[in-house]
Amino acid sequence: MNRPPLTPLADSLPASVPFVGPETLERARAAPFAARLGANESVFGPSPKALNAMAAASADVWKYGDPENYDLRHALAQHHDVSPDNIVVGEGIDALLGYLVRLYVEGGTAVVTSAGAYPTFNYHVAGFGGELHMVPYRDDREDPDALVARALETGARLIYFANPDNPMGSWHDAVAVQHLIDAVPSDCLLILDEAYIELAPDGTAPALDMTNANVIRMRTFSKGHGMAGARVGYALGEAQTIAAFNKIRNHFGMCRISQAGALAALNDQPYLAEVCAKVAASRDRIAEIARDNGLVPLPSATNFVAVDCGADGDFARKVLEGLLAEGLFVRMPFVAPQNRAIRISCGSPQDMDLLAQALPKALHAARQSNG
Amino acid sequence: MNRPPLTPLADSLPASVPFVGPETLERARAAPFAARLGANESVFGPSPKALNAMAAASADVWKYGDPENYDLRHALAQHHDVSPDNIVVGEGIDALLGYLVRLYVEGGTAVVTSAGAYPTFNYHVAGFGGELHMVPYRDDREDPDALVARALETGARLIYFANPDNPMGSWHDAVAVQHLIDAVPSDCLLILDEAYIELAPDGTAPALDMTNANVIRMRTFSKGHGMAGARVGYALGEAQTIAAFNKIRNHFGMCRISQAGALAALNDQPYLAEVCAKVAASRDRIAEIARDNGLVPLPSATNFVAVDCGADGDFARKVLEGLLAEGLFVRMPFVAPQNRAIRISCGSPQDMDLLAQALPKALHAARQSNG
Numbered sequence: 001m002n003r004p005p006l007t008p009l010a011d012s013l014p015a016s017v018p019f020v021g022p023e024t025l026e027r028a029r030a031a032p033f034a035a036r037l038g039a040n041e042s043v044f045g046p047s048p049k050a051l052n053a054m055a056a057a058s059a060d061v062w063k064y065g066d067p068e069n070y071d072l073r074h075a076l077a078q079h080h081d082v083s084p085d086n087i088v089v090g091e092g093i094d095a096l097l098g099y100l101v102r103l104y105v106e107g108g109t110a111v112v113t114s115a116g117a118y119p120t121f122n123y124h125v126a127g128f129g130g131e132l133h134m135v136p137y138r139d140d141r142e143d144p145d146a147l148v149a150r151a152l153e154t155g156a157r158l159i160y161f162a163n164p165d166n167p168m169g170s171w172h173d174a175v176a177v178q179h180l181i182d183a184v185p186s187d188c189l190l191i192l193d194e195a196y197i198e199l200a201p202d203g204t205a206p207a208l209d210m211t212n213a214n215v216i217r218m219r220t221f222s223k224g225h226g227m228a229g230a231r232v233g234y235a236l237g238e239a240q241t242i243a244a245f246n247k248i249r250n251h252f253g254m255c256r257i258s259q260a261g262a263l264a265a266l267n268d269q270p271y272l273a274e275v276c277a278k279v280a281a282s283r284d285r286i287a288e289i290a291r292d293n294g295l296v297p298l299p300s301a302t303n304f305v306a307v308d309c310g311a312d313g314d315f316a317r318k319v320l321e322g323l324l325a326e327g328l329f330v331r332m333p334f335v336a337p338q339n340r341a342i343r344i345s346c347g348s349p350q351d352m353d354l355l356a357q358a359l360p361k362a363l364h365a366a367r368q369s370n371g
Numbered sequence: 372m373n374r375p376p377l378t379p380l381a382d383s384l385p386a387s388v389p390f391v392g393p394e395t396l397e398r399a400r401a402a403p404f405a406a407r408l409g410a411n412e413s414v415f416g417p418s419p420k421a422l423n424a425m426a427a428a429s430a431d432v433w434k435y436g437d438p439e440n441y442d443l444r445h446a447l448a449q450h451h452d453v454s455p456d457n458i459v460v461g462e463g464i465d466a467l468l469g470y471l472v473r474l475y476v477e478g479g480t481a482v483v484t485s486a487g488a489y490p491t492f493n494y495h496v497a498g499f500g501g502e503l504h505m506v507p508y509r510d511d512r513e514d515p516d517a518l519v520a521r522a523l524e525t526g527a528r529l530i531y532f533a534n535p536d537n538p539m540g541s542w543h544d545a546v547a548v549q550h551l552i553d554a555v556p557s558d559c560l561l562i563l564d565e566a567y568i569e570l571a572p573d574g575t576a577p578a579l580d581m582t583n584a585n586v587i588r589m590r591t592f593s594k595g596h597g598m599a600g601a602r603v604g605y606a607l608g609e610a611q612t613i614a615a616f617n618k619i620r621n622h623f624g625m626c627r628i629s630q631a632g633a634l635a636a637l638n639d640q641p642y643l644a645e646v647c648a649k650v651a652a653s654r655d656r657i658a659e660i661a662r663d664n665g666l667v668p669l670p671s672a673t674n675f676v677a678v679d680c681g682a683d684g685d686f687a688r689k690v691l692e693g694l695l696a697e698g699l700f701v702r703m704p705f706v707a708p709q710n711r712a713i714r715i716s717c718g719s720p721q722d723m724d725l726l727a728q729a730l731p732k733a734l735h736a737a738r739q740s741n742g
Contacts, residue, residue: 002557003584004528006615007477013618021623023437036434045433054429054628061425061600061632062416063407064593066394091462095621106378120623127619157375186373213374222435229432229627244377247384248498250466252392252491255626256600257425261432 009129018120022329034327035354037345040304042226044278047271053264057257065256072263085239086210091253093195093218093233098124103244105130110154114142116335121160137338141170144180151188162193164200167333167343169300171204178206181215190215198224199279200301213238223303224272225265230258279303282346289356293363306341313339318369322362380500389491393700405698406722411675413597414718415649418642424635428628436627443634456610457581462624464566464589464604469495474615476501481525485513487706492531508709512541515551522559533564535571538704538714540671542575549577552586561586569595570650571672584609594674595643596636601629650674653717660727664734677712684710689740693733
C-alpha cells in the first residue's frame with residue numbers, strides 16, 4: 001500500500017498511552033467501578049459556583065472560547081499578585097508540558113527527571129526526541145541535589161520536579177525548594193509542577209518570583225478545584241518565558257465552558273478550603289484503614305496516600321489487583337522501591353467504607369497467592 | 372538575565388496568533404458586538420439534547436474524560452459506517468492539524484496549500500519547520516490540479532485542501548474531489564478539511580474509503596453542530612494513519628463535558644437538518660442584502676457568504692471596518708484577489724436585520740473615504 005512516511009522521529013515512537021483510563025478498565029471488566037480512587041481526581045467536585053458558571057456558559061458554547069483566556073488570566077494574576085503576562089492558560093498541565101518540551105527540546109536534548117515521576121512528562125520528552133536522564137527517589141521523595149547534579153553532568157535544558165510529588169505524596173518545604181531553584185544551572189529551566197499545591201501544608205510553596213527565568217511553575221484546576229474533566233491548567237513564569245507559548249500553542253484550544261468554570265472556581269476560595277478539609281479527613285481515614293490492616297501509610301501533602309504494602313512490587317501489584325476485583329479503581333507507582341506501595345486517592349466517606357471492606361480481602365488474596 | 376535557550380526553531384518563530392478573537396476586539400472598542408458574524412460559528416447553537424447532555428456531564432467534571440473517546444468514536448464509526456480504528460477525536464480540527472503536521476513535517480519538509488487558505492494550518496507547518504508552498508485560488512476556488520502539480524514539483528509530504536472552502540465558501544463536487552484524491556502522489560498525504568461538509572449540498576463529499584492511506588478527512592462539531600466552544604473535532608482515515616496520532620496526542624486532552632455534548636449532538640440528526648435549513652435561509656438573506664446594496668454575493672456551501680465588494684482589498688477593508696464600527700463582527704480573506712470580499716457568517720433573523728441596517732452605512736463611509 002502507498003503510505004506517506006512519518007518523520008523518522010515519529011516513526012520511532014510507540015503508539016502508546018501514558019495511562020490507561022478507568023473507563024478502559026471498566027469496559028474490560030464489563031462493570032463500572034464502585035469507587036474511583038485511582039486518578040487523584042476530586043470526588044468532592046467543583047464549587048457549586050463553578051457548576052453554575054458552566055451551566056450558564058453552555059448557552060454560549062456555539063462561540064469559540066477567548067483565545068487570550070483574558071478573564072481567567074487576569075483573575076489568576078490578581079489572585080497570585082503577578083502580571084497577566086506571567087501566566088499562560090492551557091488544556092491542562094499535560095498540554096502545557098507538551099508545549100514547554102516542544103519549545104526547549106529537540107533531538108538529543110538532555111532532560112532530567114526522577115525515575116518513577118510523572119510519565120506524561122517523559123512521554124512528551126521522548127515525543128520530541130529528547131534524552132531522558134533519571135535519578136532515583138531518596139527516602140520516597142524526589143531528590144533535589146541529585147536532580148541538579150545530573151543536570152550539570154548532562155548539560156540538561158529541563159529539570160522536572162513535582163512538589164508535592166506524585167505518586168508518593170511526599171514533599172519538600174519551601175526553603176528546600178527555593179534552594180533547588182537557586183541551584184538550577186543558568187542554561188536550564190526547572191519545571192516545578194505544583195498540581196497538588198492547594199492541598200499541601202502552608203510553607204510548601206516558595207514565594208513567586210516572576211523575574212527568575214530559570215523556573216516555571218505549573219498549576220491546575222484538576223486537583224483541589226475538582227475539575228479534571230474540564231482541562232484547565234496554567235503556568236506561572238517570567239514574562240518572556242511565558243510569551244514563548246504563544247509561538248506554538250493551540251490558541252483556540254480551550255473549551256469555553258471550562259474557561260468559565262475555572263474562573264468561578266478561582267473566585268470561590270472558601271469552597272476550596274472546605275475541599276482541603278475533606279481531603280485531610282479522607283487522608284486520615286485511608287491511613288487508619290491501612291494501619292488497621294497492618295500496612296504503613298506514607299505522609300501525604302496531596303489528595304492521595306501511598307500505602308506501603310510491606311513487600312515488593314509483585315506483592316503490591318497483587319493487592320492492587322485485589323482492590324480492582326472488588327470494584328475499587330486504584331493505581332500504583334511504576335518503579336522500585338516505590339512500587340512496594342499502592343496509591344489511593346481520597347474519596348467520600350462511602351468510598352472509604354468500601355475501601356475498608358475491600359482491603360482485607362485484597363490482602364488476603366495477595367498473601368494466599370504469594371504463599 | 373540567565374535564560375535557557377529555546378530550540379533554534381522555536382526561537383525563530385514569531386509569538387503570533389493565527390486569528391484575533393472577537394473578545395479582543397470587544398475589549399479594544401470597550402463594547403460588545405451587536406452581532407457576532409465573523410468566525411463562522413453557528414448562532415443557532417447546539418441541539419437541546421447536546422445541551423442537556425452537557426449539563427448532565429457537568430456533575431461528573433471532577434473525572435478526567437475517557438482518553439480513548441470510546442463512546443464518541445464508536446458512535447461516529449456507526450454514523451459513518453467505518454471502524455472505530457478509522458477515527459481519532461481531538462481538541463478541534465486545529466489540534467488535529469497540529470498533531471498531523473508534527474507526525475509528517477520536520478525541518479524543510481515541503482507542504483502545499485492555497486494562498487489565502489486556512490492560516491492555522493500554515494501556523495502549524497511553520498511551527499514544525501516545514502516549507503510552505505502556495506498555489507493561487509482559481510475562480511475563487513481552491514485549485515486541485517495546481518495543488519497536485521506543486522506537490523509533485525516540490526516532493527511535498529502534505530497537501531491541504533478544504534472542501535467546502537474557507538474563506539470563500541466555494542466548493543468542488545464529489546467527482547472532482549475524488550479525482551484529486553486519486554491524483555495525490557504516493558508519498559504524500561492529502562488533508563481534506565471538511566469542516567463545513569454538513570452544510571454543503573448532497574454530492575459534495577466523495578465516498579469514504581478507509582483503505583486509502585493518501586487521504587485523511589477532518590470533521591468538526593464546531594460548525595453545523597454549533598459547538599465551536601466545546602472543541603471537538605475528528606479525523607477519518609486509514610487505520611494505521613489514524614493509529615499514529617496515539618504516538619503524540621494529548622491523550623487526556625478532551626473536555627469530558629464536550630465529549631458528552633458531541634455524542635448527543637451526533638445522535639440528533641433531525642436538529643442538524645433544521646440548522647441546515649436555517650443556514651440556507653440566512654445565506655439567502657445575506658445574498659439579498661448584498662445585492663440590495665449593489666454588491667455580489669458569491670455562491671456558498673457553508674455557513675457564511677463571501678460578499679464581493681466590487682473593488683480592491685483596501686476598499687473591502689474599509690467596508691469591514693465600517694461594519695465593525697456599527698457593532699458587527701465580520702472578517703475578510705487575507706489574499707488578493709479574494710480580499711475584494713468580506714466574509715459574513717450566517718446569523719439569526721435579528722442579526723440579518725442589523726446587517727441590513729449597517730451595510731449601507733459601511734459602504735457609504737468606505738466610498739466617502741475612497742473618494
